Amino acid sequence: MSKKTFPIHEVFERLDPVIEKLEAPVVDFIATQSGDPYKILIATILSARTTDQVTTKAVQKLFPQAPDMESLSKLTVEKIEELIYPVGFYRQKAKQLHKLPQVLQEKFNGVIPDEIDDLIQLPGVGRKTANLVRATAFHKPAICVDVHVHRICNRWGYIKTKNPLETEMKLRKILPEEYWLKINSYLVTLGQTICRPQRPHCDRCPINDLCRKILTK
Ligand code: SF4
Known part of the structure; x- marks a missing residue:
């Protein structure tokens, strides 16, 4: 062949x-359940180097306390750490999630972008995450x-x-x-x-x- x-x-x-x-992978599940770019972005960041099972438990703890970017901005790094533990690199990810609302506000007026070059400017978002968010949250080719x-x-x-x-x-x-x-x-x-x-x-x-x-x- x-x-x-x-x-x-x-x-x-x-x-x-x-x-x-x-x-289905947890990010797809969240995409079909909510279609919410915020939740898809957060779940995708958390899922890096983490099993779907652990990611699912983490989002189940985090989303009730931080259902949107504004509520996330009110949580301390320590609180985020506690909620997302034991996802891989949870300390680093907690810091990134803590910074995310502010960076999003400053660079994109609080709106999650759908272009790869924009998405990778957000804390915790590399090419893989950016492509996944673009595809699952915005249904754009990625x-x-x-x-x-x-x-x-x-x-x-x-x-x-x-x-x-x-x-x-x-x-x-x-x-x-x-x-x-x-x-x-x-x-x-x-x-x-x-x-x-x-x-x-x-x-x-x-x-x-x-x-x-x-x-x-
Ligand atoms: S399990 Fe993987 S390597 Fe084996 S036939 Fe299927 S795709 Fe190919």
């Missing part, structure tokens, strides 16, 4: 019914590449890249735009359940016969 003929449409067609039955997307696209043999940024740039060139929004949630879900980093379950993967199984890290 050459790279040019990788059957990307068939891959997504086969993944559609499978992904529907598996548990490809959010995290470790799962990077690993699985390379395993498929669809691309050959060294890091997530290279993967994002390559996918922008070759991935049909109709899949930009879904690739992250599909491959996060697939990556957490079937195409796991170590010992992927190829035997029960719906695209077993289409994948080149290039099992690098």
Whole structure:
């Protein structure tokens, strides 16, 4: 199978019914439940290097006390730490969330932007988070590449890249735009359940016969 003929449409067609039955990533869940860019932004920041289970518990504690940017601005760093513990890097994230309302006000008049170059100016927001927020909160074309997307696209043999940024740039060139929004949630879900980093379950993967199984890290 050459790279040019990788059957990307068939891959997504086969993944559609499978992904529907598996548990969606927490950020997608929040997006479908609330559609609120504030909640999506906060959940995305908290979810970095954190399991969905821990992120879910953290937002369940944080959102009742800080349902919007204004209420978040009234919480101390210590209080935010207490509410989001034990997400990964919770001290650092608490500081970033504490700064967020002020930076947002100063730079964007309090309105969460939808452009990547604007979003990455917010505390705690890197390219991955910015792409995910743009796609899930604003339904704008964006490809959010995290470790799962990077690993699985390379395993498929669809691309050959060294890091997530290279993967994002390559996918922008070759991935049909109709899949930009879904690739992250599909491959996060697939990556957490079937195409796991170590010992992927190829035997029960719906695209077993289409994948080149290039099992690098
Ligand atoms: S066939 Fe194996 S390596 Fe390929 S996507 Fe499925 S689980 Fe991953």
